[in-house]
Amino acid sequence: MSCLQTFPWIVVFASFIIRAIVYGITYTSGIVYVIVLDNFETGEAATSWITSIITTVMFAAGPASGRLVKVFGWRIITFVGGVIAGTGLLLASFSSDLFFLILSYGFVTGFGCGMAYMVAGVVVPAYFVGHRRQKIAVAIASCGTGVGTFVFSPIIQYLYATYGWKNLFIVLAGIAMQCSSTGLLYRPLPSISLTKSEMSKEEKAADWRFLKNTSFYVIHMGFFLTTFGDSVIYGHFGEFALTLGFTTDKGAYLYSVIGISVMILKLLQGVALDSKVSTSLPIKLAIFFFLLGGLATTLLFTSQEYMMLLMYAALFGANTAASGGAIVIGILETYYGHENLELTYGMNLAVTGLGNLLGSPIAGFLFETNKSYSPVLIMVCITKVLSSGCFLFVYKVYTEFHTNYTYDVTFSKKESLGRGQNESISTLEVDEEKVPLIIDNSFKYSEAFSENVDSKNGTTV
Incomplete structure (x- = not known):
């Protein structure tokens, strides 16, 4: 394989590393949640905003970042995103109250991570357009999210136990800024202009026609519900383990198991989608795995042994793997076309961000009100099953797929x-x-x- 043929896989590697850093920082916020409770003496409901805001802002930054990429390119947006994320974490180390921590860790760090994450999401499909291994390339890159969650969970716990929460944020700031250097590996694709014709105003407007498709809203209601449930587990699973009498270290290890499961399942899902068994396979997988997430949550009512928590973490990771990576790209391309991917993917990030915003605080309120996680777990079961139902409805009712044209x-x-x-x-x-x-x-x-x-x-x- 020549150097030119190898370079797209270097882009996959860069996307993988950046996703690992971003998720390692944002999706271990459940551990940070426990740290804040220990040091700031705040209530569960108020502290829950930290776990939801950082992930919400990360996803909500997607549409704006997509527009900025059009103007400044992949490298600059990733570089600036890494600097902003690192600055937010550095500021967090100076926090004296919950409000300033939410501003620095939640909003500033979240936005910087969102800029880097948006580029990491679109750069790999762009390099592999029409390639027979596109979905596995996307899956490999998206596995960085699982690796990040797996690796960062014990690291954060160790740094906190050894150096305290202030130095923890300082170290994370240095790691976040590595997104900037890694993003320099995104070599821009050449600018190509076909002078045969110019796109008319009507053709430009056609890019947004997917907004007139009812299935787009039903699908994204499904994505909203599943990320709502995900944010509850990511934000409270560590605290739930503490209420059962397990140590903080064991609670942190559960996030590592989730990360491993996410990584393995994303790879397997990418392989399955590249096999092109069926055009509808992406949405079928979404139906199955989101239903699995809801049914698996009922296991937590049957036993409170640590082995059951480990089993649930593995099943939950399998469910979470379906809410990102190759399955999301596959659904959006199947129903709304590859040429609209930047628009539909940006909208998808915004919707999932909203789910992340609401899930954890509502769960914190329910726990404070009832002094029990049982209502919280019931809520997760319901949202996951309803999410699967949304995708099942689209699969049964909307049978026409977007036609992609290929030219010799x-x-x-x-x-x-x-x-x-x-x-x-x-x-x-x-x-x-x-x-x-x-x-x-x-x-x-x-x-x-x-x-x-x-x-x-x-x-x-």
Whole structure:
């Protein structure tokens, strides 16, 4: 495999690392929740806002970050996002009250992580458009979320026990800023302009036609409900273990088990989706795994042994794996098209952010009111089952999928077209019609297409 063919996988590696850092910081907020309760003497309901706000702001930053990427590119947005996230964590180390901690850790860090996470989500599909291994590439990159949760949970617990909460945030600030250096590996794809025609205003408006599709709202109600339930477990599972008499270390280990499960299941889901068994496979997997999340939660009523908590953590991780990565990309591409992915994915992040915002605080309120986690667990069961029902409804009622068109593209020799030798440009043959390509650098152009186009005859692979 040549260097040019290898580079897209380097992008997968960079996306993997950034997702690991982002989730390692944001989705271990349940451990931070316990730390804040110990040091700030605040109530469960008020403290729960920390766990929900950081994940909410992270996802809510998606649409804005997507627009900024169009202007400044992948590298700059990721670099700035890493700096903002690190700054927020550094400021958190100076917190003297819960309000300032929510501002610094929740809003500032959350927004910076969201900028980096948005780019990590779209850069891999962009590099693997039309590639036979696109879904497994997306799955590998998204496994960073599971690895981050797995690795950071014991690290955060160790740093807190050894150095205290202030130094914990300082170390996390340094780790967050590594997103900036890793993002420099995102080599921009070359700018290609087909001069055959210009997109009309009507064609531009057509990008938003998915908003007129009722299935889009039903699907995202499903995503909202499942992330609502996820945020409850991520925010309170450690505290739930403490109420059962287990140590903080054992509570932190449960998050590691969730991370391992997420990583393994995302890989398996990516392999399954790349097999192209069925166009409807992504939504079928969503139906199954979200229902699994609801049914698995009932296990916590049957036993309070630590082994049962470990089993639940593994099943919950399998359920969570379906709410991101290849399954989400597969559903959005199947129903609304790859060409709309930046728009639909940005909307998806905003909706899931709303679910993350509401879940944990409501759970904290229920626990404070009832002095028991039983109502909280019942709520998780209901939201997960309803989420599965939303996707089942779309699968049964909306049977028409978006049609993606594929063209046979062949490369011809460079033609001067009346220009000097140094200004000659390449052309493509699209539907037997020659179209000139206006590109800045033909070498970079060949790099971008090296994985998707056979270098000898120009046919797609």
